[in-house]
Amino acid sequence: MPLALTPAQSLKLWHDVSLAMVRSGEPDLSLRQVSILLTIYLEAPPHTVRDLARKLGVSKPVITRALDTMGKLELVSRRRDDKDRRNVLVQRTVKGALFLERFADTIGNLSRSI
Amino acid sequence: MPLALTPAQSLKLWHDVSLAMVRSGEPDLSLRQVSILLTIYLEAPPHTVRDLARKLGVSKPVITRALDTMGKLELVSRRRDDKDRRNVLVQRTVKGALFLERFADTIGNLSRSI
DNA sequence: CAAGAATGATACGGGCCCGTAACAATCAAT
């Protein structure tokens, strides 16, 4: 069932949702940070720094820094991989899941009025 | 005609679009910057710093800095109001319009496959 | 075991952004 938003509908939805997120006082995440966060929560684990960097087409320090910041916000967490201790496994958190739950609700609600 | 995206559809759409924007090398705008940009392009002028600050629920320096950055990217421009020279009128640019055109196309295309 | 590859983090100089407070310019009102 194709959705096929028109350009005007697309921009209005993005505007309404972004504005609602800003006004609600949620963290002011960048496109990169949102990409990382949603990749972690929507795609199947494991998620390593290298994988995320490759998926987004950015360097590894970009991922490390984004994980630092979102880690302080408790939206994600990190753990060493015991199978290969060079790897870092990026994991979900309760706060991150709740954040995305609110986020999805905001999108769903505002999509009803475009 | 209500759209009513489910939570899973909402997050998948946001993820796909954010990821496409990052991978395409578009500027890594924050939620605040996107809010400002889309407000300028979707709502009727005039747009002043004060109005934007009130609309987003943030301080005026936040708007000034975002306009500085997006001005360097040539996504918006500023002009003094001749009727009241205290005001600054935020205006659209060709580059900004093209950017949002690509953005809307990305959303529209990816919405077709959720 | 030694040499090489791979992973993620760190250092660096530079720039953007934060919130708060002060600021110059301009208008409005007495």
Add this chain to the structure above:
DNA sequence: ATTGATTGTTACGGGCCCGTATCATTCTTG
């Protein structure tokens, strides 16, 4: 004309982020 309000910008110390290069740790291979 002087006072007061309003607008947008700037200053400040502090923090995050950039891209690039380097680093320590760990695994893999000969």
